[in-house]
Amino acid sequence: MIELKNVSKTFTLHNQGSAVIEVISDVSFAVAPGECLALTGASGAGKSTLMRMIYGNYLTQAGEIRIGGLDIVKSEPRDIVKLRRDVLGYVSQFLRVVPRVPTLDVVAEPLRALGVPADEAQDRATALLTQLNIPERLWSLSPTTFSGGEQQRVNIARGFAHSYPAMLLDEPTASLDAANREVVLSLIEDAKARGAAIMGIFHDEAARTRVCDREIDVGRFTPGIAA
Amino acid sequence: MTPLLSVQGITKRYGAHIGCADVSFDLYPGEVMGIVGESGSGKSTLLNCMAGHLTPDAGQVVFDTRTDGPRDTITMSEPERRMLGRTDWAFVHQHARDGLRMGVSAGGNVGERLMAVGERHYGDIRDKATDWLGRVEIDASRVDDRPTTFSGGMQQRLQIARNLVTGPRLVFMDEPTGGLDVSVQARLLDLLRGLVRDMGLSAIIVTHDLAVVRLLADRLMVMKSGRVVEAGLTDQVLDDPQHAYSQLLVSSVLQV
Numbered sequence: 488m489i490e491l492k493n494v495s496k497t498f499t500l501h502n503q504g505s506a507v508i509e510v511i512s513d514v515s516f517a518v519a520p521g522e523c524l525a526l527t528g529a530s531g532a533g534k535s536t537l538m539r540m541i542y543g544n545y546l547t548q549a550g551e552i553r554i555g556g557l558d559i560v561k562s563e564p565r566d567i568v569k570l571r572r573d574v575l576g577y578v579s580q581f582l583r584v585v586p587r588v589p590t591l592d593v594v595a596e597p598l599r600a601l602g603v604p605a606d607e608a609q610d611r612a613t614a615l616l617t618q619l620n621i622p623e624r625l626w627s628l629s630p631t632t633f634s635g636g637e638q639q640r641v642n643i644a645r646g647f648a649h650s651y652p653a654m655l656l657d658e659p660t661a662s663l664d665a666a667n668r669e670v671v672l673s674l675i676e677d678a679k680a681r682g683a684a685i686m687g688i689f690h691d692e693a694a695r696t697r698v699c700d701r702e703i704d705v706g707r708f709t710p711g712i713a714a
Numbered sequence: 715m716t717p718l719l720s721v722q723g724i725t726k727r728y729g730a731h732i733g734c735a736d737v738s739f740d741l742y743p744g745e746v747m748g749i750v751g752e753s754g755s756g757k758s759t760l761l762n763c764m765a766g767h768l769t770p771d772a773g774q775v776v777f778d779t780r781t782d783g784p785r786d787t788i789t790m791s792e793p794e795r796r797m798l799g800r801t802d803w804a805f806v807h808q809h810a811r812d813g814l815r816m817g818v819s820a821g822g823n824v825g826e827r828l829m830a831v832g833e834r835h836y837g838d839i840r841d842k843a844t845d846w847l848g849r850v851e852i853d854a855s856r857v858d859d860r861p862t863t864f865s866g867g868m869q870q871r872l873q874i875a876r877n878l879v880t881g882p883r884l885v886f887m888d889e890p891t892g893g894l895d896v897s898v899q900a901r902l903l904d905l906l907r908g909l910v911r912d913m914g915l916s917a918i919i920v921t922h923d924l925a926v927v928r929l930l931a932d933r934l935m936v937m938k939s940g941r942v943v944e945a946g947l948t949d950q951v952l953d954d955p956q957h958a959y960s961q962l963l964v965s966s967v968l969q970v
Contacts, residue, residue, distance in 0.1 A: 501958030502965070543947055545954040564933045564947040565742050585907060585929050586900035600911060 488653050488684030489518040489541065494550030494560075496533075496540055509710045510536050514550070516703055520652070523675065523685040525695045528705035534688045537705055538655050541686070542577050543567040554653055572600050576651035580658050582630060582642045590616065590633075591626045594644045601649060608648075615644040619670055636662050647674050654678060656687035660694050672698055716778050718743045718884060718916050719764070724773035726759050732940040733759035737773070739935065739945065743883070746910055746917045748931030748948060750924060750963070756940035757920045758888060764918065765805050765886045766795045777802075777884070800830045804877035808889035810869035814861050814876065820847060821857040823876045831880055846875040850905060867898035871905065878909060885917040891926055903929055924967055928952055936960045 494514040500506045511533045518524045526534040539545040541552055543559045552559040555574050557566060571577070576597075584593050591612050598608035616626060619640040625633065630641045639662050646654070659675070660668045668691070675698045678685060689695040695702070717740035726733035734756035741747055749757045762768040764775050766787060775787045780802065787795055799805070807813040814823050824843035833839050844854050850871035852864075861869050870890065877885065890906070891899040907930060910917060921927060927934055927948055934948040936959065944957040955961045 498954075499956070501961050539953070544949050546946070546950055546956060564950075565745055567947055568745075568932045583928075585904045587897070588904050 488520050488555060489686060490551075490553040491516055491541070492551040492553075494540065494552060495548055496536060496545065497548055511540075511705070511708050512710050514708045518653075518684040518686055520682045520684050521679055522701070523679055523687065523699045525699040525702045526686065526688050526705050527695075527702050528709075532704075532706040532709050534705045535657060537708075538577075538657055538686065538688065542571070542575065542655055572597075574652050576646050576649065576654040578643055578646035578654070578656045578659050580639075580661065582638045582645075584630060586631050587629050589627045590621065590630045590641055593630055593641060594648055597645060597649045611648055612644065615647060616641075618674075619644050620667055636664070636667070639663060640667060643671055643674070647678070650678070650681060651683060653684045654686070656685065656689075658688055658690060660689065660691045668694065715742060716784065717741055717776075718745075718778050719918075720774075720776040720784070721764060722774045722776070724760060724763050724770045724775065726756075726763050726768060726770045732756070734763070734937070734940045737942055739942075741884075741916055741918065743916055744914050745933060746915075746919065746931045747933045747935065748927030749918065749920045749935045749937060750922060750927055751937035752922065752963070755937040757937050759940075760937070761886055761888055761918065761920045765803065766799060767805075800827065801880055802883045804880075804882040804885040806870075806873055806877055806885060806887040806890050808892045810861070810866070810873040813873040814869060816862050817860065819858045819860055820852065820864070820872055823861065823872060824879050827876055827880050842879060843875075846879050847872070849909075850875045851901070865898075867894050867902065870894060870898075870902060874902075874905070874909075878913070878915075881913070883916060885915055887917060887919045887921075889921050889923075890919065891923065892921070899926075906930060924952060924964065936963065 492515050495512040496510050498508045498510060526537060528534055536545060540547045547560045550560065554570060557570055559567060591609060594612035594615060595608035598611060599605065621637060621640055630638055633641065643659060659671050663671060672694055675685065719741040722738045724737045725735050737760055749760065751757050759768065763770040770788065776784045777787050778784050787798065821840060821843040824846050825839040828839050828842060844857055847854060847857060852868055852871055861872055864872060891902055894902065903926065909915065919927065919931060931948045934946065934951040935942050936944040936951060938959045944951055944955065944960045951960060952964055955964050
């Protein structure tokens with residue numbers, strides 16, 4: 488479902504003496520439907536960079552990144568927008584929303600974008616927010632004023648609203664208490680069971696061992712560290 | 715799929731000075747594109763050339779019309795272009811007073827565009843106008859008030875209602891949230907996003923506010939000295955800019 492072939496990435500900082508930083512070189516691996524792959528490696532090894540390249544958020548200089556047959560590296564913006572709407576979900580570490588939009592609508596939005604009727608989308612959002620223990624009195628408020636852990640859970644609810652066939656998870660259990668961590672892990676297990684291909688960064692080792700089938704150490708693709 | 719708008723080689727000079735040079739892109743139905751760049755980078759010149767307010771020195775602006783398919787709007791006759799401007803196109807000005815008739819009631823401002831496309835039944839026009847005032851969150855009791863009695867944010871929302879009432883397929887926006895205070899801006903952004911999603915609009919938004927394009931636009935074009943220096947997916951251009959100028963632009967934004 489997610490397939491990388493000889494993928495490399497450099498950053499060129501034009502305004503800082505045109506420094507060229509090679510972050511990742513020659514990565515190849517694949518994630519099958521129903522499988523969960525963990526990216527490991529020290530801070531700065533390029534785990535998040537690799538995730539962002541797969542999401543199309545960072546530009547890839549060389550290689551192929553195929554998700555459900557579409558090569559992200561060569562795709563037009565509109566194809567990536569469509570892929571993100573239908574196929575590829577991403578739970579980042581930070582919630583980015585239009586201020587003043589109620590939490591319920593924030594969570595329902597990915598479904599609304601797919602053309603799901605408003606009430607049906609809201610039902611799904613309600614179920615997820617309940618499952619993730621966000622108190623009902625907060626649903627009509629914008630999540631911008633919520634605590635870090637609450638924002639993280641809203642972000643997860645939003646990320647799991649639609650049953651994406653492929654998902655990228657950036658530290659989904661960070662800053663969560665034991666009960667909510669359990670909810671998130673079961674959401675991941677459910678997604679795997681329905682056949683989603685999942686890639687994640689988990690600093691939480693116990694969580695990683697529980698949901699992930701394989702690990703890849705990104706450090707070995709980092710030119711500076713490997714050499 | 716046929717692009718809704720296909721812009722090819724648009725160039726506009728002001729004497730020896732370049733307004734914009736050799737700009738080309740395709741916009742597909744439902745896509746929202748942002749154009750950013752510093753003052754004087756040519757983004758408003760480009761927008762006005764596309765919308766038929768300025769005549770470019772070279773290039774084509776091909777629009778996929780409902781009746782005749784793709785047509786170059788630069789070479790079509792003035793009445794045809796004006797008809798497009800009243801039906802399938804909309805233009806939201808930065809200053810609401812440039813897009814509104816300040817001496818006419820709010821309902822009249824919205825209704826006028828309906829009459830321009832041939833609606834004649836007073837009751838229907840008034841109902842539609844009131845419905846649209848509601849959609850942009852202006853209270854129905856204000857339907858007979860003139861826009862001069864409205865706040866800046868309300869005027870901007872009225873301008874949007876006036877533009878969208880005829881169900882256009884393409885909206886040009888010039889700094890739609892400029893000059894509004896931030897809470898009003900957020901409300902307007904939310905409104906615009908909902909309208910784009912529910913009506914399947916395509917839009918081209920000129921702004922210098924990178925936060926606005928991140929929330930509204932699928933794609934982004936960065937202009938400098940009249941030329942497009944970088945284009946791509948909005949969050950890719952903002953998070954991993956490739957051109958020296960885009961990098962400078964993104965790194966110059968103050969964090970709040």
